[in-house]
Amino acid sequence: MESHEYYEVAWQCRSNLLKQLASDNDNDIKQTLLSFTKFERTHALRIFLAKSVNKSTGAEYIVSEKAEFYETPDKKQPRPVSLNGLSKLWHGPNRADKVTPQEIPAYILSGLINQNEYDCVMELGCGFARRLFETFYQTKNNSIQYFGGEITKSGQNLSDMLSDMETEINFSSFQYDHMNPKPPEIGNCQNILIFTCHSIEQVPNLPDDFFEKLCGFAKNITVVHFEPFGFQARTNTVSAKNHQYVADKEKYNQNLYPLIERAHQSKLINLKWVSLNLFRLDRNNPTSVIIWEKRSD
Numbered sequence: 001m002e003s004h005e006y007y008e009v010a011w012q013c014r015s016n017l018l019k020q021l022a023s024d025n026d027n028d029i030k031q032t033l034l035s036f037t038k039f040e041r042t043h044a045l046r047i048f049l050a051k052s053v054n055k056s057t058g059a060e061y062i063v064s065e066k067a068e069f070y071e072t073p074d075k076k077q078p079r080p081v082s083l084n085g086l087s088k089l090w091h092g093p094n095r096a097d098k099v100t101p102q103e104i105p106a107y108i109l110s111g112l113i114n115q116n117e118y119d120c121v122m123e124l125g126c127g128f129a130r131r132l133f134e135t136f137y138q139t140k141n142n143s144i145q146y147f148g149g150e151i152t153k154s155g156q157n158l159s160d161m162l163s164d165m166e167t168e169i170n171f172s173s174f175q176y177d178h179m180n181p182k183p184p185e186i187g188n189c190q191n192i193l194i195f196t197c198h199s200i201e202q203v204p205n206l207p208d209d210f211f212e213k214l215c216g217f218a219k220n221i222t223v224v225h226f227e228p229f230g231f232q233a234r235t236n237t238v239s240a241k242n243h244q245y246v247a248d249k250e251k252y253n254q255n256l257y258p259l260i261e262r263a264h265q266s267k268l269i270n271l272k273w274v275s276l277n278l279f280r281l282d283r284n285n286p287t288s289v290i291i292w293e294k295r296s297d
């Protein structure tokens with residue numbers, strides 16, 4: 001099953017759950033997302049997709065699809081991670097807090113937003129944009145625009161539904177594919193903070209010109225990747241080999257880090273910060289973080 005076919009059904013199924021949770025929480029989206037995170041600790045999603053092949057064209061098509069949640073043992077609240085090393089990133093006071101893995105993306109992004117003058121924040125491969133909403137609640141900054149790019153229609157629809165319920169956020173969704181990155185209509189935005197979280201993971205190999213295309217999105221861009229690329233950067237440890245095995249089996253991305261290194265060496269971008277295997281959203285697929293900026297010279 002192609003990754004986006006899986007997610008098309010997955011976000012549709014989660015939209016019914018999120019509608020229910022929103023109603024239980026009086027349409028308070030911040031509380032709804034907290035309830036969703038709690039629900040995920042004890043439930044997983046199972047998807048059945050039956051396909052057939054058109055005999056004359058050879059094209060595959062979906063005959064039936066079904067998705068359901070099933071109960072799992074309580075994964076419990078994961079242990080908080082210490083973010084001491086992050087102090088190098090902030091120009092201000094040391095933020096040596098401990099944060100749970102689910103909270104880390106919004107924590108790092110809000111730190112960057114609070115210290116820089118971004119016009120907008122954009123997530124690429126955002127699903128239903130939970131990370132953008134979480135960042136918005138963390139920063140409480142409603143003067144910047146939030147853009148959520150996603151390949152599935154169901155993910156875009158769900159993020160639109162949440163933004164209709166949250167009147168404070170200035171949010172727009174747009175159709176986006178990592179295999180052919182194109183920016184949405186961003187008006188006068190000149191300084192953009194872009195991020196990805198486990199969505200490049202879903203693309204076995206990014207196209208060679210991925211970073212050139214991203215750099216064309218605006219005059220100034222800063223990009224944060226929360227992606228499982230640790231095994232691509234440090235290859236010869238036992239844990240890197242185990243991680244490589246998982247990535248091969250799941251057809252996860254193999255070339256994010258080599259492409260970033262090449263873009264840095266060719267002076268297209270400047271690497272600002274790298275932390276390998278910083279936290280785990282998935283047990284066998286640790287998340288690394290890399291921050292880079294487009295070079296303006």
Ligand SMILES: C[S@@+](CC[C@H](N)C(=O)[O-])C[C@H]1O[C@@H](n2cnc3c(N)ncnc32)[C@H](O)[C@@H]1O
Pocket residue numbers: 003004007008124125126127128129130131150151152155176177178179196197198199200202203
């Ligand atoms: C693991 S989910 C992560 C969603 C979101 N970033 C988050 O952290 O909640 C992976 C997402 O990548 C999206 N995706 C898969 N292939 C993609 C592609 N070629 N371009 C953009 N997004 C893609 C999926 O539809 C899904 O929404």
